[in-house]
Amino acid sequence: MTNPVLDAIMERAEEISALGPSNESLGRLDDQAAKALRDAGVIRQLQPRAHGGLEVHPREFAETVMGIASLDGSTGWVAGIVGVHPWEMAYADPKVQEEIWGQDPDTWIASPYAPMGIARPVDGGYIFNGRWQFSSGTDHCDWIFLGGMLGDEDGKMAQPPKSLHLILPRSDYEIVPDSWEVAGLKGTGSKDIIVKDAFVPSYRTLWYDKVVDGSAPREAGLTNPSYLMPFSCVFPLGITAAVIGIAEGALAHHLAYQRNRVQITGTRIKDDPYVLYAISEAAEEIKASRTALLDNCSRMYDRTAAGEEISFADRAAGRRTQVRAAWRAAHAMNEIVVRSGGNAMRLDNPIQRFWRDAHVGLAHAIHVPGSVYHVSALTDLDIEPPQGPMRSMI
Structure with a gap:
């Protein structure tokens, strides 16, 4: 599957990566980083075609967010969060859609x-x-x-x-x-x-209840399966994709840093079997996280496209997959960061920024596992979960 938006981003990969410290210093995206997202059409990926959007497959959106986050965590996070809002706006009243996008389809x-x-x-x-x-x-x-x-x-x-x-x-x-x-x-x-x-x-x-149960897009007359997918699948998608992309960025910087590193003992990393083992294990865990998230999204899309109903139990299982993907990626990242040596924690080394970014991303409410795991286990046992807050994010 081609992804022109991601291709456009990767053409500016060095620029986006270099803007990471500026974003952090400003406490917001540098205008140049925001412009890179606008120029590539990142935020228009899930936007309706009627308003200048691309209506891509949600998997493609998630892959784009991962790619951006691997270059800079904050830029990827904004792409994932702001990028999902046009998806919900697609089933809002046409009058407000026109107010927002009528003059400028790049309005965020x-x-x-x-x-x-x-x-x-x-x-x-x-x-x-x-x-x-x-x-x-x-x-x-x-x-x-x-x-x-x-x-x-x-x-x-x-x-x-x-x-x-x-x-x-x-x-x-x-x-x-x-x-x-x-x-x-x-x-x-x-x-x-x-x-x-x-x-x-x-x-x-x-x-909100019509957004969550899927009746809002159907009442709006939408037919594209992307817009009929569960809110609890699409809304967390960009957030979790960002965390996984950040872990991928940490891995890439770790590999570049370790390639010629000599430990204080005089041992080259390439000759340390324990670090090499950790690198390989982490790489596979991060890849597994990517695969699980994208597969979950694709299965939800395919079932929706086939006209199947996505039950509450299915939504709970999907949320469990998404939450676990984020935690798996962060745990794997930790295993390599702690083997990067003290110099990796210096502020001029990107590894420490990716490490901090991933943990703050993991703290988002959508990644809290307790109620999601509780509810999904009950549905696996064919027990109806209690009404109330535990169901609110499923």
Whole structure:
């Protein structure tokens, strides 16, 4: 399968790699790094063709994210996070699609989806308030998806709780400066967002339960299997692909660094069987992570294209595969990084940046294994998992 977007990125591989320290220093993507993503069409991969998008197979999108992340973790992370938002926007109201992409199909959309705001119903829409963390790539975006809870007439959370995604233009929210001081993925600029009394018309909203159960794209009349795939498969795809790509980048830098390295004992790495064993084992574990994630995505796509229903148990198993892929890649990366020697931890050595980036990426909520493993094990036992938070990310 050809991948013109990834080919275009790889033509600028040295440039993207070299921008890693600048991204980290700025605390957001360097404008030149963002331009490289725009020029290659990275963020338009899952965007509808009707609005200048490419509508690629989600596997192709994941492969692109991995390739970018292997060059620079922050650039790959932004590609994975911001790159998935056009996929959901594809089944939003055509009116908001036109507002966002009508003048410029390269308009980027930020997030987060965590329901940290309250949407109080009013005539024609909602009055929205809240504060969110972790809005990756937000400095380069002009619109945003934000998660919220339905409120009552007093602005308190309605009962029973009901969640929705709200879509706002840049004029309706504030990006909080200096709110992203972290150990890794510094260049993602994943800053806080504040919304104060913004009016969000109803057509700029999506009900979360319809997004998760797959009824939203079907009600929108979409037929491309990519848009009918489970949210719990596609949404984590770019995030996990970034972590795996970062591990691949760490491996590449480790190999380059170890090739001529002589240990303090005087032993050349090429003559140390223990390090060579670790390199081979890590390489296979990282490759296995890549294969598992891409195979899971492809199987979900093929089943969706065949008109099969993806059950809750299937979604849980898919999430288990995705979570484990991220952890496997990070564990494998650790085994080689700790064998890279003390000089690998110097700030002018990229190995330490990839190592930090991978661990911060692993800390994303989508990679927390507890509830996913719990629920998937229950479904394997043919036991219905309890309702509530444990099901919320499946």
